[in-house]
Amino acid sequence: MKDFIKKMLLDESDSPSTKRSIALIGSVVLFLTMFVNSFTPIDSAPSAELITGVVTVICVCLGASSIDKFSPKNEN
Numbered sequence: 789m790k791d792f793i794k795k796m797l798l799d800e801s802d803s804p805s806t807k808r809s810i811a812l813i814g815s816v817v818l819f820l821t822m823f824v825n826s827f828t829p830i831d832s833a834p835s836a837e838l839i840t841g842v843v844t845v846i847c848v849c850l851g852a853s854s855i856d857k858f859s860p861k862n863e864n
Contacts (some may be wrong), residue, residue, distance in 0.1 A: 796808065805853055807853045808850075808853050
């Protein structure tokens, strides 16, 4: 499992990808927040704007890593 996560966070050149790391961390935090929020009163729920912002950051990071995968490689 550790190797799977390690490989998942590497880009095409086998170097760590910050975009993938941010997307993974953001997703885990969002899932945990939603899980904890299901047991708390509605008064302490995070705002809709905050959730939208986190989802936007996750989508941009995942989209940027997908674009990097298909972009031409510059081999100098």
